[in-house]
Amino acid sequence: MKVTLPDGSVKEVPTGSTFLDLAKSIGPGLAKAAVAAKLDGELVDLQASIPKDGRVVFIRGQDPEGADVIRHSAEHVLATAVVRLFAGAQVTMGPADHSKGFYYDFDVGRPFTPEDLEKIDAEMKKVIAEDVPFVRREVTKPEAGKIFAEMGQRFKPEILAWIPGETVTLYQDANFIDLCKGPHVPSAGKIGAFKLTGAAGAYWRGDATKDPLQRIRGVAFANKKELESYEKQMELAKARDHRKLGRELGLVNFSPLAPASPFFLPKGAKVYNLMVDYVRSLYDKYGYQEVITPQIFSAELFKTSGHYENYAENMYFAEAGHEAAGGEEAGAFGPGEAPTVEYAVKPMNCPGHCALYQMDLHSFRDLPWRVADFGRLHRAEGDATHGLMRVRTFCQDDAHIFCAEDQMAAEMASFVDLVDEVYGDFGLGDVKIRLATRPEKRMGADEQWERAETDLATVLKEKGRAFDLAPGEGAFYGPKLEFHVKDALDRSWQLGTLQVDFNLPERFGLEYVGSDSARHRPIMLHRAILGSLERFFGVYLEHTGGIFPTWLAPEQARVIPVTDRALAHAEKIRAALEERGVRATTDHSSDKLGAKIREAQLAKLPFMLIVGDKEVEKGGVSIRLQDGTDLGYLDLPAALARVAEDTEMPSHKRRRDTQKQGPVV
């Protein structure tokens, strides 16, 4: 057999030798580090014999694909440990994607306790210490069925039935055999480090009407060091939890009196409003007009939009009691006969905007009509709420664009620019775009879908933007773009979205008069940049760890007197800062300087301006920055200029800088 290695060299290997043999012949280090191999791009077991000539690449445990193999193998070791410890345990299956970790669903007749997990963990360590080999076997389906029947496994035959083809592959480690495509590590010892991260309920095939199962989750790595770095990352995430930071920094809090509904404290409200102001500051440039629409509508609106029929379980309804009572008192109706008007609290802005559109007759000259709304929305989410990330009341940087079909592409392009500008200003650099196309169940003509999907793809291509295609994941009413942003902790969040809607214009019978003086149906685009501002607040708080950019910081500068003798001077400095539009306070506490600095540091203030006897005498301040940098003494004008440099909103700053440059000659 002739194999080509990544460096281009060709090696002759004896027939029947395995990939592991090949690795050993190259070097013992490689043989030790490798967990799998790739033959002509296809992942294979190291212990498999090389079947044909081809290009061979060895995959190490540290490589992303190697980490997947290690996690997948750890998952089998988990199952092995569970069947060893729990007589009669039924095993089902794990995830297809091992990029984040592994899990395996079991039925042992009861939930796993933390003590169970400890025992399972210990048993897994034993299997790994024994370095038991993973043995691959290819058998016919009936043979596999017989093996699982002997093992008393009742879920496996069902899985067997879904698998196409005549034969299946089995992997055996220690005393446990599992149905699996592989590949796996040659032996359990290659699993350098693992950790079980928890147990939770799940259902067979994710279906609540089917058997309840117990899922054990875990992570695994090539070595201890990688596990430790993972654990560190988890601790970091915990320390940055927005619920914790939100309370500690006095930004946001929650109360059982309004479940899953945030209370923004003065500082949090400051940041929140600055976020809104910032987005608003771009709306003129991009041609949006802001509107303010009702909170509570007659349920009729949502009957028209379709939400009443399809979304009612997530909506709050309201009844105006006085109407029924008033009718009875007036004697117009008998008891219980008064007509009650049913009201609903809006869960989204779009139906209201359709109602707004209907109020006037629109000409093609009016389009595109871009209607922005920071309206408060309420959704009766079930138990799946989570801090600010999933709440029952929130507001989006929401807008709807009513346009003609041939205007769609330009609107999409402009929106991509707007999103770029916003994410850039927030320092969110890692953006991935997904294009979700027509699902099975959908409304609207195929030609419409074709046009919209093509427009979206073309716009992205023309802008040179890479995107992932998500076939079939569009909404039933139209295709959409999703903007996924990675935060400082490498977690991905979907923030922005652009959704084409063929449905609502139809339901509301929206029209515009074209240049041909005939009536036409507009297209509606739903779009949001940051999405739910509550959620974005949470994401951004975790992204920054509470150290907001200065323009967003609720308190930008604190003047700290060393002793009370400097208080008057400190007040003067604060007033001068305030004059320049800086959000500044003075520290009046009777603490020592060290304690005052510590307080300001923990509050994550961008600027600390220290004034003591020396500064009083010379008239200036000493500046300390959030990162600990000591700028030393600055006279007052220099200090004010230094602070003001950072405090302005980026969109305002850009506009001013452009103006300064004067007209382009």
Place this chain on the structure above:
RNA sequence: GCCCACAUAGCUCAGUCGGUAGAGCACUUCCUUGGUAAGGAAGAGGUCACCAGUUCGAGUCUGGUUGUGGGCUCCA
């Protein structure tokens, strides 16, 4: 909507075998006037989430409710 766990001072948490509660931080007052991440003392703060039950007696045991967390499902 489903499964599991948890709920003690503003926050973080201790509370043994069932015998009516503690610490640190924060808060208030007083002392201290100091030079770049915690000066000192005293004080106040609790229907142990809520409602039932078992018991001579419940923070502790049982059931229910609400809330929170983790997971599953859903997401027009």
